[in-house]
Amino acid sequence: MNLFIRHIWALIRKNLLLIVVRKPISTFLRAIAIPLIVVLVLAYADTFFSSKQHLGISSPHPIRSLKDALSQSSHRPTVAFVDNGFKDGEIGSVIDSLSRTIEEAGKIAKRLRTTDELADLCKTNFKGYSPCYGAVVFHSSPHEPVPNGVWNYTLRADSNAIKGDTDITTNNNGVQVYSLPLQLAVDTEIISRAGPGKVNVTQLPGTINDIIYTENTEENRLQNSKSNYLSLCIYVFGVIFLFPMVDRRLGHD
Known part of the structure; x- marks a missing residue:
């Protein structure tokens, strides 16, 4: 029995000499520093996958x-x-009225002839941001370019302004700040020029609401976040389990 205990103590002493005395730095890193860092990362990793987004369908x-x-x-x-x-026609009248509103707000209204000029004016910087709040490209009106036509226009916006995190609990999302106010202003100006028998501005409700929605749901977002967190844990623990084997292999060599 004493011989058995002596053999065990000899093995323990040999291992302590190899891993503590002869390799103090690698032992500290492998036994204390790296496990501590991994535990801290995994403890807070769930917050890394969290988001300020709230998905689904908003209230008006x-x-x-x-x-x-x-x-x-x-x-x-x-x-x-x-x-x-x-x-000089209906399109020009709408642009003039909207330009006055924009200038009263202390901003800049630019009138252009072609979309090529628009691309030059609203070109993005190296971060992908444009100096333009938005743009309206008019294609036709009831009398331009031919009689009995229709209003046809295209809204353009900086993609970086209307993208990003979506929070259905607020009204500060990109589309609510950039696209919808400009569209409502254009539509109101167009309706104010409607002919007899058509809808007019006085028939519009005093307040027009928007309801935004997202492609994904809040439940799916939370499920994806949890799945990503668990996947991270699997990969991290796999790497951790390799450390003792690699260190042991190097020790034998």
Whole structure:
């Protein structure tokens, strides 16, 4: 029995000499530092996968006026209008009225002839941001380019402004600050010029609400977040289990 205990103590002493005395730095890293770092990372990793997003379908929120929306866009002061050469008719009248509203808000209204000029005015910087709050490209009106036509226009916006995290519990999402106020302002100006027998501005409700929605649901977002967290744990623990074997192999060599 004493011989058995002596053999065990000899093995323990040999291992302590090999891993503590002869390799103190690697032992500290492998036995204390790395496990501690891994535990801390895994403990807080769940928060890394969390998001400020709230997905689903929102409650109704009033659409901002164009002036209010422009006041929240200090880094995008320019609103551009492309008239495609229609200067003195209905399209020109709508652009003039919207330009006055924009200038009253302390912003810049630019009137352009072609979309090529728009691309040059609203070109993005190296971070992918444009100086333009938004743009409206007019294609036709009831009398331009031919009689008995229809209003046809295209809204353009900086993709970085309308993308990003979506929170259905607020009304500060990109589309609610940039796209919808501009569209409402354009539509209101168009309706105000409707002919007899058509809908007019006085028939519109005093407050127009928006309801935004996302492709994914909040339940799916939480499930994906948990799945990503568990996948991280699997990969991290797999690497951790390799450390003792690698160190042992190096010790034998």
